[in-house]
Amino acid sequence: EIVLTQSPATLSLSPGGRATLSCRASQSVSCCLGWYQQKPGQAPRLLIYDTDNRATGIPARFSGSGSGTDFTLTISRLEPEDFGVYYCQQGIHWPTFGQGTKVEIK
Amino acid sequence: EVQLAESGGGLIHPGESLRLSCAASGFTVSSNYINWVRQTPGKGLEWISIMYPNGDTYYAASLRGRFTISRDQSQNTFYLHINSLRTDDTAIYYCAGSGSPNRGDYWGQGVLLTVSS
Numbered sequence: 001e002i003v004l005t006q007s008p009a010t011l012s013l014s015p016g017g018r019a020t021l022s023c024r025a026s027q028s029v030s031c032c033l034g035w036y037q038q039k040p041g042q043a044p045r046l047l048i049y050d051t052d053n054r055a056t057g058i059p060a061r062f063s064g065s066g067s068g069t070d071f072t073l074t075i076s077r078l079e080p081e082d083f084g085v086y087y088c089q090q091g092i093h094w095p096t097f098g099q100g101t102k103v104e105i106k
Numbered sequence: 107e108v109q110l111a112e113s114g115g116g117l118i119h120p121g122e123s124l125r126l127s128c129a130a131s132g133f134t135v136s137s138n139y140i141n142w143v144r145q146t147p148g149k150g151l152e153w154i155s156i157m158y159p160n161g162d163t164y165y166a167a168s169l170r171g172r173f174t175i176s177r178d179q180s181q182n183t184f185y186l187h188i189n190s191l192r193t194d195d196t197a198i199y200y201c202a203g204s205g206s207p208n209r210g211d212y213w214g215q216g217v218l219l220t221v222s223s
Contacts, residue, residue, distance in 0.1 A: 001167075034209060043200050043213035044151070055211065087151060091208030094166060097151040 002026055004088050004098035012106040019075040021101045023088035028068045032092040035064055035073045038100075039084040047086075048073060078103070108132040108212045110201050115217035118191050126186040128201030128214055136179040139204045142186045144197040145216075152197075155186065156207065191221045 003026040013019055023033065031051045036044035046055040048064035051071065061076040075082055083105055088098040110133065114126040126142070142154040155175040156164045163175050177184040188195060199217050202210035 032208065036210070043216050044210065045213070046209070046211050049206075049209055049211075089151075089210075094164075095153040095156075095208045097153075099150055 002029060002090050002093055002096050004090060004096055006086075006088060006098035006101045008101060009099075010102045010104060012104050013078055014106045015078050015080055017078050017106075019073075019078055019082075019103055021073040021075075021086055021088075021103075023066075023071045023073070023098050025069040025071075025090060029090040029092040031067065032090055033064075033066065033071045034089050034091065035062075036087045036089060036097075037082075037084050038087065044087060075103075080105075108203070110203060110212055110214035112199065112201050112214040112217040115199065115219045117220045117222060119223055120191055120193055120221055122191050123187065123189045124191060124219065126188070126199055126201075126217060126219070127183055128185070129181070129183045130203065131182070133182075133203050133212060135177045135182055135184050135203070139207050139209075140175070140177060140184045141202040141204070141210060142173075142175060143200045143202055143210065145200065146197045154199075157184065158207065188219075193221050195219065196221045 005024045007022045035048040038044045047058050047062050052064045063074045065072050085100045085102050087100050109131045111129045137159050140157045145151050157175045172189045174187040201214040204211040
C-alpha cells in the first residue's frame, strides 16, 4: 500500500494569504495524484487530478504541482470558503488518501 | 448536473448484513467507474471498492471477502453489500463516480453506518 504523508497537519492563515500544502508518497505515484477539499458534514470535493489539472468548476487560485513522490497544492489567495480539510489521493495503485491538512482561519 | 444519493445506513448489529444504495442522476453507472469510500475519525478516508464499466470489480485487500459492489443498469443505481458486519465497519460511507479509474469526480452526501450491539 502506498502511504501518503501530508504536511503540515494544520495551517493557520488569514483570508488573502497563500497556502502551500505538501503530500509525500512512500513510493513514486508518477502523475496520478489528486487533491480534495472537505468541509464539515460534507463529502470530499475533487479539486485537482493528475497532479496539475483543475476539476470542473474549480477556481484558478487552486493549483497543483509535483512529480514522483513529492506534490504540492497551492491556494494563491485564500477566500473565506477555502477553509477546511484538504486530502491528497494517489491512483497509480490501489487508491489511498493522506491524513489531511486542516486550513483554518488565523 | 450529476447527483449521487446514498441510502441504506443506520444502526446494525454485529454479524448482520446490509446493502447500501447509490442512486445516480446525470451520470450513467454502467458506462463509468463507480466506487465506494468510507471515512472514520481514526482511519480517515479508505477506498473500499471499484467497478469498471466492463463490470470488473476490485476491492481493498484488507476488506476483500465481506464487501460486494454491484450495479443495476435499469435503475441507474449501484450498491455495496456488506456481510458479517463488525463494529469497526462503523463509518460514513460515500459513493463516488468518475470517468477515469481510481478517482472520485462526483460524490454522494454520505450515509452513516453504525455497527453496535
